[in-house]
Amino acid sequence: MPxxxxxxxxxxxxxxxxxxxxxxxxxxxAHGTWLPARLAHAPDVRRLVLLLQSPPARPGHEAIMTVALxxxxxxxxxxxxxxxxxxxxxxxxxYNIASLAERVLAILEWIENQPDLSTLPxxxxxxxxxxxxxxxxxxxxxxxFGALCIFAGRPDLAGxxxxxxxxxxxxxxxxxxxxxxxxxxxxFELIAATRxxxxxxxxxxxxxxxxxxxxxxxxxAAWMDAxxxxxxxxxxxxxxxxxxxxxxxxxxxxxxALPPSSEE
Numbered sequence: 001m002p003x004x005x006x007x008x009x010x011x012x013x014x015x016x017x018x019x020x021x022x023x024x025x026x027x028x029x030a031h032g033t034w035l036p037a038r039l040a041h042a043p044d045v046r047r048l049v050l051l052l053q054s055p056p057a058r059p060g061h062e063a064i065m066t067v068a069l070x071x072x073x074x075x076x077x078x079x080x081x082x083x084x085x086x087x088x089x090x091x092x093x094x095y096n097i098a099s100l101a102e103r104v105l106a107i108l109e110w111i112e113n114q115p116d117l118s119t120l121p122x123x124x125x126x127x128x129x130x131x132x133x134x135x136x137x138x139x140x141x142x143x144x145f146g147a148l149c150i151f152a153g154r155p156d157l158a159g160x161x162x163x164x165x166x167x168x169x170x171x172x173x174x175x176x177x178x179x180x181x182x183x184x185x186x187x188f189e190l191i192a193a194t195r196x197x198x199x200x201x202x203x204x205x206x207x208x209x210x211x212x213x214x215x216x217x218x219x220x221a222a223w224m225d226a227x228x229x230x231x232x233x234x235x236x237x238x239x240x241x242x243x244x245x246x247x248x249x250x251x252x253x254x255x256x257a258l259p260p261s262s263e264e
Contacts, residue, residue, distance in 0.1 A: 021040045021041065021042055021066065021067075021070055022040070022041055022042065023038065023039070023040050024038075024039040024041065025037075025038060025039075026038075026039055026077075028079075028106075028107060028110050029106060029110065030102075030103040030106040030107055030110075031099065031102040031103045031105075031106045033083060033103075034083075035079050035080070035081070035083065035103065035107070036079075036080070036083075036084075037077050037078065037079050037107075038062070038077070038078040038079075039075065039076070039077045040066045040070065040075060040076045040077075040078075041075040041076075042070065042075065045070075045073055045074060045075040045120065046073040046074070046120070046121075046230040047072075047073060047074045047075070047120055047121045047122070047123060047224060047228045047230070048074065048075045048076070048077065048111070048117060048120040048121070048122050048123070049069050049074045049075070049076050049077075049122075049123045049124065049125055049224055050076075050077050050078075050079065050104075050107065050122070050123070050124045050125070050126075050134075051065055051066070051076050051077065051078040051079065051124075051125050051126075052079055052081060052104065052124055052125070052126040052127070052130040052131070052133065052134050053078065053079065053080050053081065053126075053127050053128060053130050054080065054081040054082055054094045054100060054127075054128045054129045054130035054133070055080070055082070055087060055094055055128055056080045056087070057078075057127065060210065061210075061213055062078055064210060064213050064214055064217060065078075065125065065213070065217050065220075066078070068214060068217030068218060068220070068221050069125070069217065069220065069221050069224065071221065072221040072222075072224060072225045073225075073230070074123075074221070074224060074228075075120065077107075079107065081094070081100045081103050081104070081129075081130050081133060082094045082100070094128065094129050095129050095157065097129060097132045097133055097136060097157050097158065097159075098136075100129065100130060100132075100133035101132075101133040101134075101136035101137045101140070103133070104130075104133050104134055104136075104137035105137050105140065105141060108122075108137065108141060108144055121146050121228040121229050121230070122144065122145055122146060122228075123145060123146055123147040123148065123149070123224045123227070123228050124138075124145050124147075124148050124149070125149045125151060125220050125224075126148070126149070126150055126151070126153055127150075127151050127152045127153050128152065128153060128154060129153075129154050129157055130153070131150045131151075131153025131154055131155045131157075131158075132153070132154055132155055132156070132157035132158035132159075133158075134148060134150075135148070135150075135155055135158040135162050135163060135166055135170075136158050136159075136162045138166055138167075138168045139158075139161075139162040139163075139165040139166050139167075140162075142167050142168075143167075145168045146168070146169070146227055146228045146229070147168065147169050147170075147171075147223055147224050147226075147227035147228050148166075148168045148169065148170045148171070149170070149171045149173065149219075149220045149223050149224070150170065150171065150172045150173065151173045151216060151220060152173075152204055152207075152208075153172075153184075154180075155172070155184065155187045155188075156183050156184065156186065156187040158187070160190060163187055163190040163191055164190050164191075164192060166191050166192070166193050167192070167193045168193055169193055169194040169195070169223075169227045170191055170193055170194070170195050170196075171195070171196040171197075171198060171219070171220070171223040172184060172188050172195070172196070172197050172198065173198050173200060173216050173219055173220065174197065174198070174199055174200070175199070175200055175201070175202045175203045175204050175208070176199045176200065176201060176202065176203075177202060177203040178203050178204050179203065179204075180204070185197075194227075196223065198219050200212060200215060200216050200219075201215075
């Protein structure tokens with residue numbers, strides 16, 4: 001079966017990014033399976049951000065993420081790394097980090113073969129166990145992602161070695177009262193790349209209200225804006241980024257140890 005391809009429409013204007021998004025449903029080959037992908041794009045986007053999810057986002061949340069990133073000139077491609085059948089029949093598959101990372105790498109290979117997408121600077125916004133898969137993929141393919149944002153994620157599941165090997169600028173968005181904050185801090189402190197720790201109101205950001213999610217996505221959009229250049233040949237007219245303030249989290253002696261990486 002030939003691989004699906006995608007072509008961006010010709011731009012009508014290059015004034016700002018407030019054009020209406022077009023939504024395209026895709027099915028992408030990914031390490032022995034086919035993953036549904038939801039591409040939200042506009043003619044003159046300047047970047048592409050993968051929304052990597054495991055488990056899927058709550059109803060309505062994906063739209064909030066897409067709109068926030070589009071305002072800073074990003075197209076988005078949303079993927080649920082476990083398939084719907086796997087979620088139903090094999091719920092533990094969402095924690096098979098090695099398999100999910102291979103799927104992320106397969107998606108990167110597909111993008112590299114799409115002329116209209118491969119020229120876009122690439123970032124990733126990852127949640128749940130998909131954040132661990134994104135970190136492993138970024139560590140194995142250094143330079144492929146220009147920016148990474150971890151939101152309501154489990155980056156600790158990536159393992160110590162991939163976290164230490166990561167060279168992609170990475171932002172953690174963590175709820176102030178998130179019960180997993182201590183172990184997230186341990187994972188954060190292992191990263192040697194440019195990093196930022198941003199706290200939001202409430203607990204787990206994945207359980208946030210729509211308003212709190214929108215505020216978190218403003219942080220994510222600002223991170224992408226700061227670390228992803230525009231497409232080659234674009235002008236410097238970009239959406240205004242929020243100020244980024246690096247917060248070095250305190251180490252907690254009571255936090256559980258991170259698991260070692262199972263990668264060879």
